Amino acid sequence: MKDPTPLQYPGSANNNEHPWSAIIQGSFYTFPYGKKETRTVKVGRVLFRSNSVIGRGPMVMQVTCVCKGSSRCDWCGKKLALKLSCPSKTRASEKAFMDKCKEKATGEHAWVLNHLPEIYYSFDIEFSAESPQAQLKEIFRDEYEMRVVRGIILEELHPLSTLKTERECAQVFYDIVQCHHWAWKYPQILHRDISEGNIMVREKNGQKYGVLNDWDLASWLSTQNEVSTSKFRTGTKPYMAHEQHSSKWQGPHRFRHDLESLFYVILLLVSLYSSPTEKVRFPSTGDHRYEKWHQQDDGVLLGQKGNIVRAGDWQPVPQPFFSGFTLWLAALQKNLRRGIFNLENHKHAVLAASQPLKPGRRPPQVPFFDEDTLGGYFSYEKVVMIMHWFNQEELKTWGQEWQVTLEEAFSEDWESEASEESY
Ligand SMILES: [Zn+2]
Structure with a gap:
C-alpha cells in the first residue's frame, strides 16, 4: 500500500475522537483497483479499532474519494468507510460472503439487503520483507508477518449509539436475528462474531435498519465441522457464548452460540448504559456486574456467564431507559437455562451409555438431542417469538416466512383461547 504523503498530525484529538484519528486522519491511501488502475482515498475519522478480539484487529475509518x-x-460523493484487517491469507474475504448473499437476496428475500453491509470493493496486499510498510506494521504489530492486509471499501454505517429510543434499539436487535437466520438458512453462512461493535444502523428513507456487519470471521455451514480446533473459538470475548470459554469445548460453532452472544450484547447495553449514547459511571470502588467483562479471562467469564445461564431465579436489572428489555432478557434466559439443563442431562446420558456393561445388560438408548437448538429451547423460532414484541407493541417482521410463522402461531393461540372459553 502506497502512502503518497507523509503522516500528518492534525493536532490533538478531542475527547470524542478515537486516539488513532490523530495519527492517521488526513493521510491518503492508494491501493490497486482491478488489474491496472489504482484508487486513492483520503482518511477521515477513525470509527472503530478493536481491542479485545481474538486473532485479528480490524480498524475502520471514514474515507472520501479524491x-x-x-x-x-462511482465512489464520488458517497459516504465511505475503509476497513483494514490482517487476516491469514487463506481466509475467505467478507466480500465473498456478501456476494453470495446478494445472489440469493432476490424477490421475496430482497428485504435482507437492508440488513447487510454494502461492500463496494475488496483488495488484499501481500507483504514482502523489503516493502516500506511502517504505518501498517505499527497498526498490526505481530500479526503483520504471516498475513495479508485486507482492505474493504464499504458504505459508512452508524453505530448503536446513534439510536434515540428504546424501541429503535429493540427493532435493531430483532432485525439482527432475522438477518442472521436468513444468512444461515439461505446462503448458509454462519456469522460467528455477534458483538456490540458489529451491530450497525443504516438510515434509509427515514427508516432505521439494524445491519449485521463484519462478516470476516464468518464460515460456510458446509465447513462447520471441518475447522481445526484452534479455530473453533471465534468471537469477541464479552459476548462469546458461555461454553466457548471452556478449554474443554470442542466445537462446532452453532447458530445458537450467536443467539447467546446477542443475549449478552443486549444485557451489557441495557445494564451498562443509561441511554444508547451514555455509559453509566459506576463508582470506581465497586465491581459492577458485567462492567469488567472486556478485561476478564476465559475462566472468569465461563464462571460468570455459567451462573447467569443456570440460575433459576435470575432477574435482569436494566437501566431505567431500557426497562422494556426486562421481559426479553428474562424470557431469553429462561429458554437458554432450560436448553442448557437438557444439554447437560443429555451429556450425562451419553457418558452413562459409554460405561462398560454388566454381562447380559443391554446398552441404554440415548434419545436424540438437537444440539443446534438445545433441544428446541433456544431455536430461532423461540427467539423470534420472544423478540417480535416489545413493550406490548409488535415490531417489524420483514420476511414473508416469519410473518406466516407468527400469524399461524398467533391464530393457534387465539383458537385455543377461544375453545377454552367455549367450555
Ligand atoms: Zn471518485
Missing part, C-alpha cells in the same frame, strides 16, 4: 476536476468515479 477524484479531481472532471474525473469522477
Whole structure:
C-alpha cells in the first residue's frame, strides 16, 4: 500500500475522537483497483479499532474519494468507510460472503439487503520483507508477518449509539436475528462474531435498519465441522457464548452460540448504559456486574456467564431507559437455562451409555438431542417469538416466512383461547 504523503498530525484529538484519528486522519491511501488502475482515498475519522478480539484487529475509518476536476468515479460523493484487517491469507474475504448473499437476496428475500453491509470493493496486499510498510506494521504489530492486509471499501454505517429510543434499539436487535437466520438458512453462512461493535444502523428513507456487519470471521455451514480446533473459538470475548470459554469445548460453532452472544450484547447495553449514547459511571470502588467483562479471562467469564445461564431465579436489572428489555432478557434466559439443563442431562446420558456393561445388560438408548437448538429451547423460532414484541407493541417482521410463522402461531393461540372459553 502506497502512502503518497507523509503522516500528518492534525493536532490533538478531542475527547470524542478515537486516539488513532490523530495519527492517521488526513493521510491518503492508494491501493490497486482491478488489474491496472489504482484508487486513492483520503482518511477521515477513525470509527472503530478493536481491542479485545481474538486473532485479528480490524480498524475502520471514514474515507472520501479524491477524484479531481472532471474525473469522477462511482465512489464520488458517497459516504465511505475503509476497513483494514490482517487476516491469514487463506481466509475467505467478507466480500465473498456478501456476494453470495446478494445472489440469493432476490424477490421475496430482497428485504435482507437492508440488513447487510454494502461492500463496494475488496483488495488484499501481500507483504514482502523489503516493502516500506511502517504505518501498517505499527497498526498490526505481530500479526503483520504471516498475513495479508485486507482492505474493504464499504458504505459508512452508524453505530448503536446513534439510536434515540428504546424501541429503535429493540427493532435493531430483532432485525439482527432475522438477518442472521436468513444468512444461515439461505446462503448458509454462519456469522460467528455477534458483538456490540458489529451491530450497525443504516438510515434509509427515514427508516432505521439494524445491519449485521463484519462478516470476516464468518464460515460456510458446509465447513462447520471441518475447522481445526484452534479455530473453533471465534468471537469477541464479552459476548462469546458461555461454553466457548471452556478449554474443554470442542466445537462446532452453532447458530445458537450467536443467539447467546446477542443475549449478552443486549444485557451489557441495557445494564451498562443509561441511554444508547451514555455509559453509566459506576463508582470506581465497586465491581459492577458485567462492567469488567472486556478485561476478564476465559475462566472468569465461563464462571460468570455459567451462573447467569443456570440460575433459576435470575432477574435482569436494566437501566431505567431500557426497562422494556426486562421481559426479553428474562424470557431469553429462561429458554437458554432450560436448553442448557437438557444439554447437560443429555451429556450425562451419553457418558452413562459409554460405561462398560454388566454381562447380559443391554446398552441404554440415548434419545436424540438437537444440539443446534438445545433441544428446541433456544431455536430461532423461540427467539423470534420472544423478540417480535416489545413493550406490548409488535415490531417489524420483514420476511414473508416469519410473518406466516407468527400469524399461524398467533391464530393457534387465539383458537385455543377461544375453545377454552367455549367450555
Ligand atoms: Zn471518485
